Amino acid sequence: MALARNRRAERGVDYWPGFVDALSTLLLAIMFLLSVFVLAQFLLSREISGKDAVLDRLNSQIAELTQLLALERSAGQDYEDQIVTLRASLAGITDERDQLQTALNSGAGSVAEANQQLSALQENLEDERSISQRAQSQIELLNQQLAALRQQIAALEAALEASETRDRESQTKIADLGRRLNVALAQRVQELSRYRSDFFGRLREILAGRDNIRIVGDRFVFQSEVLFSSGSADLQAAGTDELDQIATAIKEIAREIPSDINWIIRVDGHTDNVPVSSNRFVDNWELSTARADAVVRYLVDQGVPGEHLAAAGFGEFQPLEEGDSPEARSRNRRIEFKLTER
Template sequence: MALARNSRHKRTVDYWPGFVDALSTLLMAIMFLLTVFVVGQFILSREISGRDEVLNRLNSQINELTQALALEKSGKQDLEDSVANLQASLSMAEGERSRLQSLLDAGSGSNQAAQQRVGTLTQQLDEQKQASARALSQVDLLNQQIAALRSQIAAVEAALQASEEKDQTSQVKIADLGRRLNVALAQRVQELNRYRSDFFGRLREILSDRDNIRIVGDRFVFQSEVLFPSGSADLNPDGQTEMAKLAAALIDLSKEIPPEINWVLRVDGHTDNVPLSGTGRYPDNWALSSARAIAVVKFLIAHGVPADRLVAAGFGEFQPLAPGDAPEARAANRRIELKLTEK
């Protein structure tokens, strides 16, 4: 037992002294490093301070050099301006020298130029004298021509005066012929009016028994119902009978009217204002009125009336006798008018 306890006691190790030694060594190393760091920091600070001073000195030197360079540049500009002014002055001096030299040269040759000028002027004077002589000869020729023209003008004036006298005589004759023509025309008109009156008188005698036939002014008016069916341009039997009477009266009258009276019978067709449907034979009232007038003219020609004494015209509904839309007005406007007139 005692041996066992001794053996355990011998095996126990004391580590504390070693730990203390290690810690002391570590502290000494740290202190050494701190010392080295402080010394290095001090040395580095001194180096940096020295470099700042050097840098400041360099900056001041650079500023001084910059100022010196600016002064040099301004001096150079002044020198360049001076050189330019000197060059301009030199150019002006050279120009003045050239001008003086040219004046000198001109002065030396002025005598010769004056002689040449005198010769030129003398030649021009001779030419002017020759031109004056030619002009005088032309003036003489013109005077002769003017004299000839004056004689011609006198002859023309005499002829003109004779022509004016003849013209006055002609105007008197023309005025007399105009008066005679007016008298003749008036006589023709009177004769035509007389024959028109005779014609109307005969028509009154022939057609006096019809109520739908009347005289309006210088026209003989047939109502369309007397001659044509509604909407048609074909003469009905009654219309053919009346137109046959008219043809006979015209033929008799044409034998009595002198041939120098250029008369015609104008046949005018008129309708009312009722529009056509447009689907029948005649598209509108223009066509219907014209067709009716032409039908009357063709019937008269077929019964012996000369064609050159007949004229057909259609007026549609645009020349009414009675205005308005009443049945009586429309009936009065549907008509065929006959008028004896001149061509």
């Protein structure tokens, strides 16, 4: 009758937790891809922000140079207005000189007075010419400054265009890097999945026909009674025989997995929801952790690389089967092996 009940329990295996574990693994992979994408976006944003700051400084310098150019143009216009005024005065003086010369020729007025007026007009004319020459010199200087300002503006525009070109090239490189990273990650996931299949295939061959060892989703599940006595974290002799075979399979698959794949086998300890009665452990959580740690340490002693092993305890908080029946509690007391990527 006990055998019949066990067979009925096997036919009632709940595959839902395995399906949830597979979805969790896929979700972790997606979260990792999203984290890489967000990091790339953050680096791109920081680089673009720095270039935006340079662009703002260049725009500020252009604005200042434009204001200076406007001021210089205004000053040049004032000098040109002065030159026009001086030329008008010069024309008026020339007309007066011509009138005096005409009066002198006609004999009107005294010659001495006419000569004095003529000398005064000539002096005024020389002064006006001197002022006109200074104004022309200032205009030439302003034109030179204007040409220099135009050269600076052209250089700033060239620098701005070069900066925009570098920004476009950087964005193109980052997009290409993201695509290559996605392809590489997909290849790594496929490669690790292939080695996981090989690993579990070998364990199936080694552990075939054992009722107390079964496959749930992407992990192997050992009933705790196979490895430990009730309330204890000390391995039993019968359990070490099973672990020896697992250690052999792990060492074989470790030699085949490329060194650039960062993989681990996580050993998870689980208990039922009955409080521990041993003084050695505070609660089921501590008991499950101690059992997982004992399995990992034994595998290391058998030659399994410690950097590819991890121990985790879950207590009674992730049961395979809900309920307080003896069958449910027996199924929940287990040790799980899961091959995954760090």
